[in-house]
Each structure stands twice: as C-alpha cells, then as structure tokens.
Amino acid sequence: MSKLQRSFYARDTLDVARALLGKYLVRMQDGVPLVCRMTETEGYVGRMDKACHAYGYKRTRRTETLFAPPGTAYIYLIYGMYDCLNFVTEPEGEPCAVLIRALEARYNGDLIARNRYGVPMADMNAYQRRNFLNGPGKLCKGLALTRAQNGLDLTGDELFVVERLEDLGLPPHPADNEPLAIQAGKRIGIDYAGEAADFLWRYWL
DNA sequence: TTCAGGATGTACT
C-alpha cells in the first residue's frame, strides 16, 4: 500500500491543498477502513494569514498542533459543536495546514452513514444524501473524528491518504475517471480576516 | 429552494 509520506505534506500549503483533491482519505474505525474521495480543501498559512489560528506564529495550547511535523492531523472544535479536520503542512515550525471541507464516500459508506445519521446509506433521504459529507463538521461526524484524534500522525495506520483506491486493493470508482478540474475561490466563514478573506485559497473539484 | 435564528463550549482577551 502506498500511503502518502511526510514529504508530500512538507511543501507549500497551497500546492498540498490542490494535490489532495481527488485522493482518498482512509480512516480506520474498529479495524475497518472508511474511505472517501477528497473534493474540497482550503489552505491556511500562519506566517501571513489572519484567518489562520496561528497567524503570526501565535502559539497557544490549541495551536500547538500546527507547529508539529508536516503530516500531522490538526482537529479542533468550532462553534462549540463541530470538529474540523486539517493536515499540517510545510517544514516543521511553520504553522500551516489544509482544511478538509468536503468528501465523497467510496468504501464502507454504510458505516459512514451510520456515524452521520444512524442509518445505512439506503435509508438516507434526498436531503441527507445532498448534505452527507459536504462540510468540515459533517465529514468529521461521518468519519467519527473528534479532538481525541488531534495530533494523529498521517503516516501511521489510523488515518492516512492514498493516491488510488487500487492502493487499498479496491476497484477504481467509475465516477473518478475524468481528469481533475480544479476550481479556486474565497475561503468560507473568515470575513473577520481582513485582506486575507479575499485570498483564493479554497479549492474544489 | 432560500433564509433567519439558535445550539453550544472552548479558547483567548
């Protein structure tokens, strides 16, 4: 199995944010892999980005994970109710990360649906299907990720990324054959961040 | 389909 190694994450944050699109996130839950295709990301760059929790290298208990080695999971609580999953990027000491904003289920979707709604995929209604994993809080719920997983090493066996489903011994998904068409736009929910609110650091397929 | 409003608790000032 060829999971992405630390060198993949130890580069420019925006390059990583784009490179993650179309790749597959694997979350091991009770020894079973939950597999999703990543379809939307955002970059956060602490050294000059007011929207980043560690803007200006601000070091607090919460932001400590952003200073960990690249390829570390940064998971924090937002609005008192929801968790957000990020991947730490750039050389260690640069507090940067990529927020995972949307996924599409590819394997063991029924387990993900149970995490999210308590029912298998077949029992999801149209509204639930449309809003399955299309938001950072939603996808954490579906993959059973909380602050308990903050600091996880993405080169380990519990949470990692692969380039192709074949790397997991799974057949390719018919919907994933087309060449990637990457779009860029403003990031979501950071109106407070001054000029940084206008950076086109959100990417999606 | 769109919109307003509320839930909820931690981090930081």
Place this chain on the structure above:
DNA sequence: GTACATCCTGAAC
C-alpha cells in the same frame, strides 16, 4: 465577555 475555518430546523415562498 466575545468570537468562532458550522450545521440544522422550521417557516416562507
């Protein structure tokens, strides 16, 4: 005390 990298519900159209 204030803000927050969000989501869901219910009402109106």
